[in-house]
Each structure stands twice: as structure tokens, then as C-alpha cells.
Amino acid sequence: MxxxxxxxxxxxxxxxxxxxxxxxxxxxxxxxxxxxxxxxxxxxxxxxxxxxxxxxxxxxxxxxxxxxxxxxxxxxxxxxxxxxxxxxxxxxxxxxxxxxxxxxxxxxxxxxxxxxxxxxxxxxxxxxxxxxxxxxxxxxxxxxxxxxxxxxxxQNLPLAAITFLATVARELLKDAEDVDGDAAGGARTLPMIVGVRKTAIVAFACACGAVIASYLPVGNWWGFLYLIGIGVVDLIILAGAGKGLLCRTPACVRSSKATSLLRIGMFSALLVFTIAALT
Missing domain, CATH: 1.10.357.140 (UbiA prenyltransferase)
Structure with missing residues (x-):
């Protein structure tokens, strides 16, 4: 050891x-x-x-x-x-x-x-x-x-909501990627029950929820600059979930890099919130 x-x-x-x-x-x-x-x-x-x-x-x-x-x-x-x-x-x-x-x-x-x-x-x-x-x-x-x-x-509820929903989307697509290994290990995940396609639909719905949550701080906390930054983040999150939505097999989800895009989107959201908190 x-x-x-x-x-x-x-x-x-x-x-x-x-x-x-x-x-x-x-x-x-x-x-x-x-x-x-x-x-x-x-x-x-x-x-x-x-x-x-x-x-x-x-x-x-x-x-x-x-x-x-x-x-x-x-x-x-x-x-x-x-x-x-x-x-x-x-x-x-x-x-x-x-x-x-x-x-x-x-x-x-x-x-x-x-x-x-x-x-x-x-x-x-x-x-x-x-x-x-x-x-x-x-x-x-x-x-x-x-x-x-x-x-x-x-004050942290909007970022927590974005993180929660985007993470659900990413975790579901990760499960879609790992169906074979999870089955061999005895796991029972959503893609194994309803299939990759329906799982990707749920993931996309969660991503849309994250986008909606991202606009909660605009009126009460931050303004136009935040709106621009979070708009870019939202496009990345939707692009990632959208790539997963086009897939019907685990191999397709893996090659689409959908989970990587969602990860980039979440880290970008952290950057936007950090800048907004400092300005």
C-alpha cells in the first residue's frame, strides 16, 4: 500500500x-x-x-x-x-x-x-x-x-439549482455511456431500464431546467453582464445535452463527448458566478 x-x-x-x-x-x-x-x-x-x-x-x-x-x-x-x-x-x-x-x-x-x-x-x-x-x-x-x-x-440557491439540474443531466448520460460495465457489476441504472434514448430525453429536460434556473439572479442580484456570460454557459449546457439527445447507443453517447461538454458548461457557470460576485 x-x-x-x-x-x-x-x-x-x-x-x-x-x-x-x-x-x-x-x-x-x-x-x-x-x-x-x-x-x-x-x-x-x-x-x-x-x-x-x-x-x-x-x-x-x-x-x-x-x-x-x-x-x-x-x-x-x-x-x-x-x-x-x-x-x-x-x-x-x-x-x-x-x-x-x-x-x-x-x-x-x-x-x-x-x-x-x-x-x-x-x-x-x-x-x-x-x-x-x-x-x-x-x-x-x-x-x-x-x-x-x-x-x-x-444567495446560493440559483447556482445550486443550476448545478443540481446540470449534474443530473450529466450523470444520466454517464450512465448511458457505461451500460455494459454497470450491468456486469450488478448496477441497475435508468438507461438499463428505459434505454439510452429515453434517458437522453430526461437529461435534456434537466438541462433545460438548468438554463431556466440560470436566469433567476438577473433581477435581484446581477444584471446585463451576468446575462451575457450565463447565456454562453447555457449554450454549452444545451449543446452537451443536445448531443446526447441524438444518440441511441452507449457508444454514440461516449463518442459524442456530451458529458464533457456538460462538465465544461458547469465549470463555466462557476466562472460566471465568481466574476459576478466580485463585481
Whole structure:
């Protein structure tokens, strides 16, 4: 068991980005940053990393097919070692949240429980697993806003709504890409039940919902410049979901790069919200 394996299994880029998203949530809520925001970054990064590790523990059969290079299927880390590592990461994240406030502590505890439920059961439950992932992604901004109180949560609702709906769309299309591996691993996803085409239709509807949500801040928070930036973001999100809509097979969804476009759209939305919060 190597340090490199411990590092890789946390998906460090994913964990750090999630932590920074919490800082963005606070920035959107207040227009500034304070040293205490570093606690938010640590909490979210640790809990996210713990979820990533635990997910790999329960995904071992699927990863042997889809991702044999990952630490557990490759033999670089044992299942027992990975379980213990996940517990340590969760404990560090939740314990650190005691130094914030009750709202943040509540988010930390609830999200940790959802991450555990996702790895153990929800991942193999059609649609509910996708919704859980989307909630976790969106709630990071609410968590950051919660550091500033209830008003901070309200300020982050538009970005949380965009993130939730766009993530549902992306997760559904990712499931459409991975039908073969998921079936071999015992997962039961929406594309396996209703097919790739109908799944893509649901994903496109969610993307349209994200576009509608993106215009919520125009009147009450930001104005014309935000409108221009978010318009570009919306085009990217719709293009990604639209590419998926044209597909009827997993191979087509993979080659369409629909999920990559949706990912770009979500990161672009973060950039637009960051600039809007600073101006």
C-alpha cells in the first residue's frame, strides 16, 4: 500500500475543486473571503475524498471492467485499507465542521451520511443515485453560503439549482455511456431500464431546467453582464445535452463527448458566478 495509491484514490483534483466550490459559495453570499473559509475547503475536500474512496470500495467489480487501473482493482491498495482510509477522511471532515456553525455542521453530517448511502445502496438504484450525486454537488455551494447564515444559503440557491439540474443531466448520460460495465457489476441504472434514448430525453429536460434556473439572479442580484456570460454557459449546457439527445447507443453517447461538454458548461457557470460576485 503506497502513499501514491492513497493520494490517487481520493481523486484529489475532484476533492480540491469541491472544497474551492464551498469557498465560492461564501464569496457569492458575502462578496468577500475570510480566513475561516479555509475550514470550509478542508471540510469539503476531506468528506468528498472519503466519499470517493468509499465509492471505489463498493465499485470494485465494476472498476475491474471499466477502470482496472484504479488503486483497489490494480492491487495497489487493499479493500480493508481503503475502508479505514474513508472512515478517517469522514471523521476529519465532520470533526473540523464543529469549528464552523450549526448550519455547516448539519450539512457536513447529512452529506457524509448520503455519501455512505450512495456507495452502499443508492448508486445501484435507478435515478435516485443520480439525484444523490446532483444534490451533493449542489449542496457544496449551500454549505459555503451557510457559513454566512441563512441569507448566505438563499444567495446560493440559483447556482445550486443550476448545478443540481446540470449534474443530473450529466450523470444520466454517464450512465448511458457505461451500460455494459454497470450491468456486469450488478448496477441497475435508468438507461438499463428505459434505454439510452429515453434517458437522453430526461437529461435534456434537466438541462433545460438548468438554463431556466440560470436566469433567476438577473433581477435581484446581477444584471446585463451576468446575462451575457450565463447565456454562453447555457449554450454549452444545451449543446452537451443536445448531443446526447441524438444518440441511441452507449457508444454514440461516449463518442459524442456530451458529458464533457456538460462538465465544461458547469465549470463555466462557476466562472460566471465568481466574476459576478466580485463585481
Amino acid at each position: 503506497s502513499l501514491s495509491a492513497h493520494f490517487r484514490i481520493t481523486r484529489p483534483h475532484n476533492a480540491v475543486v469541491a472544497g474551492l466550490a464551498a469557498a465560492l459559495g461564501y464569496l457569492i453570499a458575502t462578496g468577500s473571503l475570510v480566513p475561516g473559509v479555509l475550514l470550509l475547503v478542508v471540510i469539503v475536500a476531506c468528506i468528498t475524498a472519503g466519499g470517493n474512496v468509499l465509492n471505489d470500495v463498493f465499485d470494485i467489480d465494476i472498476d475491474r471492467i471499466n477502470r482496472p487501473d484504479r488503486p483497489i482493482p490494480s492491487g495497489a491498495m487493499t479493500l480493508g485499507g481503503a475502508r479505514l482510509f474513508a472512515v478517517v477522511l469522514f471523521l476529519v471532515g465532520v470533526t473540523t465542521s464543529f469549528f464552523t456553525n450549526l448550519l455547516c455542521l448539519g450539512f457536513a453530517v447529512v452529506n457524509t451520511l448520503i455519501l455512505i448511502a450512495y456507495a452502499v445502496r443508492l448508486k445501484k438504484t435507478p435515478l435516485f443515485g443520480n439525484i444523490a450525486v446532483a444534490y451533493l454537488a449542489a449542496s457544496v455551494f449551500l454549505f459555503g453560503g451557510a457559513f454566512a447564515g441563512i441569507d448566505g444559503i438563499v
